[in-house]
Amino acid sequence: MDSANRSVYFSFFNEIGIIEQLGRAMFEARLKGGVTLPHFSVLNHLVRVKDGRTPLELARAFQVPKTSMTNTLAGLELRGLVETRPNAADKRSKLVWLTPAGRSFRDDAIKLLDGEVGQLADQYPPEKIAVLVPALAEIRVILDTMREGK
Amino acid sequence: MDSANRSVYFSFFNEIGIIEQLGRAMFEARLKGGVTLPHFSVLNHLVRVKDGRTPLELARAFQVPKTSMTNTLAGLELRGLVETRPNAADKRSKLVWLTPAGRSFRDDAIKLLDGEVGQLADQYPPEKIAVLVPALAEIRVILDTMREGK
DNA sequence: ACTATGTTGTACGAAGTCGAACCAATAGGA
DNA sequence: TCCTATTGGTTCGACTTCGTACAACATAGT
Numbered sequence: 001m002d003s004a005n006r007s008v009y010f011s012f013f014n015e016i017g018i019i020e021q022l023g024r025a026m027f028e029a030r031l032k033g034g035v036t037l038p039h040f041s042v043l044n045h046l047v048r049v050k051d052g053r054t055p056l057e058l059a060r061a062f063q064v065p066k067t068s069m070t071n072t073l074a075g076l077e078l079r080g081l082v083e084t085r086p087n088a089a090d091k092r093s094k095l096v097w098l099t100p101a102g103r104s105f106r107d108d109a110i111k112l113l114d115g116e117v118g119q120l121a122d123q124y125p126p127e128k129i130a131v132l133v134p135a136l137a138e139i140r141v142i143l144d145t146m147r148e149g150k
Numbered sequence: 151m152d153s154a155n156r157s158v159y160f161s162f163f164n165e166i167g168i169i170e171q172l173g174r175a176m177f178e179a180r181l182k183g184g185v186t187l188p189h190f191s192v193l194n195h196l197v198r199v200k201d202g203r204t205p206l207e208l209a210r211a212f213q214v215p216k217t218s219m220t221n222t223l224a225g226l227e228l229r230g231l232v233e234t235r236p237n238a239a240d241k242r243s244k245l246v247w248l249t250p251a252g253r254s255f256r257d258d259a260i261k262l263l264d265g266e267v268g269q270l271a272d273q274y275p276p277e278k279i280a281v282l283v284p285a286l287a288e289i290r291v292i293l294d295t296m297r298e299g300k
Numbered sequence: 301a302c303t304a305t306g307t308t309g310t311a312c313g314a315a316g317t318c319g320a321a322c323c324a325a326t327a328g329g330a
Numbered sequence: 331t332c333c334t335a336t337t338g339g340t341t342c343g344a345c346t347t348c349g350t351a352c353a354a355c356a357t358a359g360t
Contacts (some may be wrong), residue, residue: 005240005276009267010194012279013173015286017187018213020170022293023163036316056338057194063171065318070340071356072316092325117159121275123292128285129158135282142273143172146266185347206308215348220319222346242308242355 022146030112035069035105038062038072043081043098043106051098058096081105180262183229188212188222193231193248193256201248204237208246213294231255266289 024037035052042058049061059069073096079104087093098106138139181190185257187298192208199211210297223246231252237243248256 005271006264006267007198008279008283009270011283012286013177014191015174015283015290016166016170017191018290019286019293020166021213022290023166026293026296027163034315038316042154045272054338063168066339067319067341068317071318075316087338090326090338094339117156119296120159120289120292126158126287129162129204132282133158133161133165134283135168135278136162139270140165140168140172142270143169143176146176146269182344188346204308216309217311217349218347221348237308240308240356244309 015057026116027113030116031109034075035079035081035109036075038064038068039076039079039081040106040109042069042072042076043102043109046082046096046098047103047106051082052095054093056093075104157268158231176266177263181259185229185231185259186225188214188218189226190256190259192219192222192226193252193259196246196248197253197256201232201280203282204243204245205241216246226252 027040028035032036041062045061046053046056055069055073056066058073059066062069073082073084073144077084080099082096083099084094087095103135177187177190181187191212195208195211196203205219205223206216208223209216212219223232223234227234230249232246233249234244234246235247
């Protein structure tokens with residue numbers, strides 16, 4: 001492959017990196033009380049999928065080391081957004097449950113983010129985003145399979 | 151906007167986040183001597199655009215606070231990959247130049263990454279990536295102008 | 301020339317990430 | 331049963347990011 005073809009991949013990852021950073025900053029600006037994107041992501045996951053998960057399950061779901069998940073969950077528990085209870089089925093582990101405060105925090109956050117999303121949607125409509133998402137998902141799958149030394 | 155339209159934007163940022171993480175891990179696995187993606191990005195930028203830039207110009211190019219760029223440049227200078235000289239035109243600032251070691255480190259890294267890029271290119275061709283990049287750049291610009299009430 | 305204001309880079313500290321080492325509990329033999 | 335390997339989770343330490351505060355220098359207006 002020649003250099004011109006190759007460089008387009010570098011540009012791609014460069015844009016991805018900048019959008020990730022700007023998107024994260026935008027999200028976190030709307031989240032009150034020092035709640036970060038990882039915090040919100042976990043809350044959202046617990047609502048959408050189901051709570052009563054172990055920390056390790058969550059770590060795997062987000063492709064993140066378990067030590068990072070320990071830290072994220074500690075932040076959520078400190079803020080009273082989740083609580084942990086012992087796992088009767090395996091006494092080494094524990095289960096993470098949403099509190100009512102955690103559930104409503106997530107719902108409120110979604111409403112607040114709606115403003116930002118609307119502003120973006122005014123300039124880049126959902127139809128055009130909807131074209132991008134499957135392409136990105138395809139690339140994500142390719143990268144993920146490459147990661148497992150194939 | 152209804153919930154179905156809104157969720158497309160959440161999916162978008164979700165894919166972006168995962169690709170950023172996988173891409174970063176892939177890149178850094180190939181970079182020797184504790185050189186990180188920010189380090190490489192700056193080296194690459196200095197080669198492609200031109201060296202003799204100020205730290206602040208670099209910080210703006212990567213949408214990163216200048217304190218972060220100070221740290222990244224310190225790492226590069228520590229490894230002998232760049233050197234800084236005083237800026238005669240503005241004595242407050244300094245100019246960042248590639249060393250021969252920096253140039254060859256970047257060239258070697260490109261060769262090492264070529265395998266990964268080629269593997270990705272086999273499954274997702276440059277023509278399709280080339281379509282994505284301008285779309286992402288457009289979104290990046292929109293997000294940038296939305297930031298902190300501009 | 302003088303003063304006010306803006307800009308460049310750094311030092312420092314708070315917060316987040318993650319690998320290594322560790323402990324407790326479990327599972328799988330022998 | 332006992333011994334060993336494995337697994338879930340935390341602690342600790344090194345590292346990165348980035349906001350605040352600051353010093354040095356630059357520039358515009360008077």
